[in-house]
Amino acid sequence: MAEPLSVADVRAAVESLEQLRAVLSEPRVTLVYLDEACFPDDAFADGFRKIHAAGKQAGLRLRRVERSTDGGLSSGDLLRKIWEAPEPYRPDTLLIRSMDEVEIVREFIENLSQREMPKPEIVYDYTVYGYNLEAVKMLLDLGAERLTAPIELNAHELRALRRSREVLRVPGTGKAPSYELVVYGHLPMMVSANCIRKTSAGCDHANRILKLRDRMQKDMPVRCYCKYCYNQIFNAEPMVLYDLGSRLPLLPKDSIRSDFSVEGSAEVHRILAGYLPEKLTRAHFTHGVD
Ligand SMILES: [Zn+2]
Known part of the structure; x- marks a missing residue:
């Protein structure tokens, strides 16, 4: 069993009501993201x-793939609808996962500031790729306030990025961006914008959730997000970093995040x-690290 990490901001993304109930009863969790593709x-x-x-605090994690053929509201219309309700019914944070959504959210935020309404915190997920200084600069210019640490980097590379981060500033605030580090989750190996079921x-x-057995006889979970008809194939084993303590490149204002996908409440x-x-x-x- 791992010692709790020193970082105070502990976030969890959930994809089901069962997971939501589980994280709500956990006092250490400070922010809960609801996945746009997983709830009506x-x-x-x-x-x-x-x-x-x-x-x-509440967060909305936007869909991974947005297409004009998606059923229901577009992300932009959903945000506008959510913001018609008073504050307790709105999220404090938006987690953006694709470049398509960057534009949608920028437009939405611009509209909020024209109406002098408080804007949510904007976090970019690791799927919006900020792996080097130039990429990070671009993401900050696009409106990111918190970036998710890229999952392709090792501990050394993340530390180097953290050092370079100190010379970067969020435009308009003069502050260095904070990072969100995923410390638990089945990582997606593939996202497919096709519906498995539409063909049958x-x-x-x-x-x-379906299972796909690979050559090594490992069962990879396939999560079908058929609210919008896309799928993610997840790694059979979850990535776990929460037991690595001081080896994690975290600063006091950073957050850690658990991405729940296929877990039941006991596992959460x-x-x-x-x-x-x-x-x-x-x-x-x-x-490459000991
Ligand atoms: Zn479908």
């Missing part, structure tokens, strides 16, 4: 209210309590 559009207001009622029986737009509680899963991967984090 009319469920977000109540979800954010519940998170606030539990004394936590037709899609019922329900989200589900075990992970947040610091127990290690039976099988795990360090992904790139310990590559």
Whole structure:
């Protein structure tokens, strides 16, 4: 079992109501992200209210793929709809996962500032790639206030990026950007913008989890986000970094994040309590590092 990390900002992304209930009862969790692709559009207001009622901050993680053929509201329309409700029903943070959404959110934020309304914190996920100084500068110019540490970098490279970060400033604030470090989660190996079901029986737009067995007889979870008909194939083993303590390149204002996808409530509680899963991967984090 791992010692709790020194960082105070502990975030969790959830993809189901069961996971949401589990993280709401965890006092260490400070912010909960609801995944846009995993809850009905009319469920977000109540979800954010519940998170606030539990004394936590709320976040919206936007969809991984946005297409004009998507059912339901576009991300832009969903944000505008959410912001029609009073504050407890709105998220404090938006987590952006694709360049398509960067533009959508920029437009939305511009509109908020024209109406002199407070804007949410803007966090970019590791899927919006900020692996070197130039890329980070660009993301900051595009409106990122917090960046997710790239999962392709090892501990040394992350530290180097952290040092270079000190010379970078979020435009308009003069402050160095904070980082979010994913310390738990099945990492996506592939995202596919095709619906698996549409080709066979037709899609019922329900989200589900399938299994794909690889040559090594490992079961890789396939998460079908059929609210928008895209899929992610996840690594069979979750990436775990939360037990690495001071080896994690964290500054006091940074946050750590657990990305829950296929876990049930018991597993969510075990992970947040610091127990290690039976099988795990360090992904790139310990590559070339002792
Ligand atoms: Zn589908």
